[in-house]
Amino acid sequence: MEPLEEILQEITSFETQLSRRSFIGAALLIAVAADVSLGKDDKRFIDAVAATLIPATALQSTGINVGQNIDRLLQSGNADHRRKVTRFVAWSQRASILYGGEKVALNARGSRFMLVRKMGRTLSSLCLIAFWADERALTLIDVPEESA
Amino acid sequence: MIRKLTSKHRSHIFSARDLDTSEKCRQVVQTYYDACVIGSGPGGAIAAATLTQAGLKVLLVEKGPFIPQEQINFRVLDMSNRFGHVETTSGYRTVLYQGSALGGSSMIFGAVAMKPKQFVFDEWKEKSGIAEINAETLEPHYQHIAEVMSVTRQTKDLENRPNAVVREMAGALGKPDDLVFVNRYTSACAGIGLCNFGCGVDLKGNMSNSFLPLALETGNLTVLTDCEARSVVGEDDKEGWTASALAVTPRDASNRSATLIKARRIIVAAGAFFSSAVLLRSPKFPNRQAIGQKVYLQPHAQVFALFDKPMTSRGTLEDGQYVPHNGVPAIYNFLGFLQEHHFWWLASILYPASLASFVSYLPPRDHFEIMRQFHHTMSLTVTVKDDPAKSRIVLKDGRAQLDFEESKHDIESFRRCFLMAAKGLLAVGARRVFLPLLRPPVIEKPSDLGKIEKLKFTYNDLISYSDHTSGGNQFGIDERRGVTNASGLVFGTTNVYVADSSLFPTAPGVNPSWTIMALARHVATGILSRG
Numbered sequence: 001m002e003p004l005e006e007i008l009q010e011i012t013s014f015e016t017q018l019s020r021r022s023f024i025g026a027a028l029l030i031a032v033a034a035d036v037s038l039g040k041d042d043k044r045f046i047d048a049v050a051a052t053l054i055p056a057t058a059l060q061s062t063g064i065n066v067g068q069n070i071d072r073l074l075q076s077g078n079a080d081h082r083r084k085v086t087r088f089v090a091w092s093q094r095a096s097i098l099y100g101g102e103k104v105a106l107n108a109r110g111s112r113f114m115l116v117r118k119m120g121r122t123l124s125s126l127c128l129i130a131f132w133a134d135e136r137a138l139t140l141i142d143v144p145e146e147s148a
Numbered sequence: 149m150i151r152k153l154t155s156k157h158r159s160h161i162f163s164a165r166d167l168d169t170s171e172k173c174r175q176v177v178q179t180y181y182d183a184c185v186i187g188s189g190p191g192g193a194i195a196a197a198t199l200t201q202a203g204l205k206v207l208l209v210e211k212g213p214f215i216p217q218e219q220i221n222f223r224v225l226d227m228s229n230r231f232g233h234v235e236t237t238s239g240y241r242t243v244l245y246q247g248s249a250l251g252g253s254s255m256i257f258g259a260v261a262m263k264p265k266q267f268v269f270d271e272w273k274e275k276s277g278i279a280e281i282n283a284e285t286l287e288p289h290y291q292h293i294a295e296v297m298s299v300t301r302q303t304k305d306l307e308n309r310p311n312a313v314v315r316e317m318a319g320a321l322g323k324p325d326d327l328v329f330v331n332r333y334t335s336a337c338a339g340i341g342l343c344n345f346g347c348g349v350d351l352k353g354n355m356s357n358s359f360l361p362l363a364l365e366t367g368n369l370t371v372l373t374d375c376e377a378r379s380v381v382g383e384d385d386k387e388g389w390t391a392s393a394l395a396v397t398p399r400d401a402s403n404r405s406a407t408l409i410k411a412r413r414i415i416v417a418a419g420a421f422f423s424s425a426v427l428l429r430s431p432k433f434p435n436r437q438a439i440g441q442k443v444y445l446q447p448h449a450q451v452f453a454l455f456d457k458p459m460t461s462r463g464t465l466e467d468g469q470y471v472p473h474n475g476v477p478a479i480y481n482f483l484g485f486l487q488e489h490h491f492w493w494l495a496s497i498l499y500p501a502s503l504a505s506f507v508s509y510l511p512p513r514d515h516f517e518i519m520r521q522f523h524h525t526m527s528l529t530v531t532v533k534d535d536p537a538k539s540r541i542v543l544k545d546g547r548a549q550l551d552f553e554e555s556k557h558d559i560e561s562f563r564r565c566f567l568m569a570a571k572g573l574l575a576v577g578a579r580r581v582f583l584p585l586l587r588p589p590v591i592e593k594p595s596d597l598g599k600i601e602k603l604k605f606t607y608n609d610l611i612s613y614s615d616h617t618s619g620g621n622q623f624g625i626d627e628r629r630g631v632t633n634a635s636g637l638v639f640g641t642t643n644v645y646v647a648d649s650s651l652f653p654t655a656p657g658v659n660p661s662w663t664i665m666a667l668a669r670h671v672a673t674g675i676l677s678r679g
Contacts, residue, residue, distance in 0.1 A: 052512070053512050053515070054516070055513075058516065069225060072225050072226075073225055076226055076230045077230070078233070078400070080233075080400070081234070109509065114608065118586075121508060121509055121586065124509070125504075125505040125508040128508050128515070129504055132500040132503075132504035133224035133225050133500070134225060135223070138500065140519065141500065141519065141520060141521075141522045141523065142520050142521060142522075142523065144458030144460060144523040144524070
């Protein structure tokens with residue numbers, strides 16, 4: 001399965017559960033108007049989250065902009081996919097108020113709420129895919145001494 | 149043999165998005181057809197090819213777009229998600245990954261061609277009460293497909309390091325004879341492994357370079373892409389419910405009023421998820437209570453392992469672009485536990501973005517360390533031949549949803565699968581095994597295997613997906629045991645057929661595409677013989 005499909009799987013699951021469960025953060029995780037690409041605030045948020053997941057030296061040496069790459073990934077999907085991802089990023093940004101701001105992806109993993117744990121994982125995956133799908137990231141991978 | 153879609157072929161391919169602006173496109177939907185086929189994947193394309201080669205005028209509608217080969221490359225940022233459509237089971241985490249482009253799921257499959265084991269055909273006979281669909285009667289269809297799509301048995305000389313690991317695991321688990329060479333829809337695979345991007349070098353057999361060009365060559369096929377089939381329109385007459393038209397809308401425009409395409413017969417081949425949805429949306433359609441029941445996911449999950457030795461086998465394309473990957477193409481299926489415990493595995497696609505995602509739960513420093521060692525990792529795709537506790541397609545606000553609950557038996561299959569895979573991987577030198585769970589245990593040595601025995605999980609904790617979805621419109625001897633008869637004709641109708649994986653009475657236990665094609669050809673030749 002392609003990685004973006006995995007993200008969409010999680011997002012859909014997240015949406016489904018959001019509508020079925022209630023907990024303290026749910027009031028903040030309200031649906032926002034669907035958009036087709038990430039806004040400036042969303043990109044800034046994503047870049048801040050990515051910086052908690054990926055070493056600063058790796059981001060600097062490759063010059064990869066995670067927010068821009070998510071936008072590029074979205075262009076290859078259909079309208080439904082774009083809506084899901086943009087909505088998810090907006091939700092995550094709101095939830096981040098409760099879970100340590102840009103550290104939301106890391107902090108949410110330890111939550112006792114399954115829904116929040118999923119959000120943390122999904123947000124992590126989204127940022128990490130957008131980074132490692134970029135060919136410039138390949139320079140960070142050790143070249144094997146011997147080709148098998 | 150790869151057949152290109154020529155400009156002549158392409159002149160018969162239209163997009164429903166142009167319905168308002170193109171006179172030619174309007175003519176397409178105003179024509180009366182001998183058959184209208186829904187879906188251009190392994191079911192629909194074969195049905196369309198069989199009918200058009202016999203002289204019938206056919207319209208094939210496809211929900212996804214036509215993506216020309218020249219637009220396909222291996223860049224993850226460009227190609228990820230272009231061919232697919234994602235649905236999930238209700239309330240659970242399992243994704244249903246459907247092909248959604250001209251060529252359907254053949255654009256995203258790994259091109260593995262397998263026939264079900266005999267015990268599956270025995271299950272089908274028992275469940276359906278139909279004896280005439282079996283390995284022998286389908287064999288001529290399998291052979292025809294093999295010729296058109298260059299089905300080629302893989303050989304030992306194609307073995308790369310991940311495949312060698314799969315072979316060594318079979319030996320370590322005491323089941324060396326249960327490793328089978330797979331067939332693939334290619335006679336000249338480049339071994340790049342990103343089959344689910346459509347194959348950027350056009351060496352993978354799919355519907356767009358096999359049966360669709362053959363059908364278009366006849367001049368009898370018209371294709372309408374970006375077109376969503378909403379419902380079948382028809383009414384009761386003396387002989388039963390008779391379809392007169394297919395109601396369609398351009399994709400992502402379901403609010404718009406539907407266009408009716410008139411045809412003598414409707415052949416539904418949109419895959420197990422969407423075929424049931426189309427029938428359920430059809431007003432006054434007969435035998436509704438049976439449609440969409442018992443859908444099988446045959447779910448997959450990926451188990452990763454880190455080795456001291458490098459696993460990557462190839463990494464360079466002809467144009468010099470460096471594309472690191474490993475784990476494919478699969479040349480073996482390990483079937484040692486299929487009949488008894490309902491799971492199997494093969495070496496599978498792995499590239500940096502997919503590894504990054506699957507181990508995203510790790511702390512950042514550990515994650516980066518694993519990524520740095522990408523060339524030392526490999527992936528097994530494990531698959532469970534499932535039998536869910538509850539699994540049916542329902543409509544909510546007109547949209548299909550899979551109401552699903554896994555069975556304890558399926559959870560146990562996954563647990564045993566993880567246990568045996570981890571045991572095998574450690575036995576052949578894995579330094580660490582990563583299980584596809586939200587919070588997996590650390591598996592680094594044989595004494596860690598006990599942690600898997602104690603695992604408690606549901607599909608909610610499992611990172612799983614399905615692109616082998618089947619069932620829902622099973623064939624059966626009568627209305628109590630199936631939705632269609634042995635010819636794929638829906639009970640209670642005179643001219644609505646099913647020709648895809650939704651016909652399967654139980655999960656096939658292996659990669660389903662070859663059998664979908666064989667059954668679709670069986671249905672189409674039956675239509676021709678009845679005139």
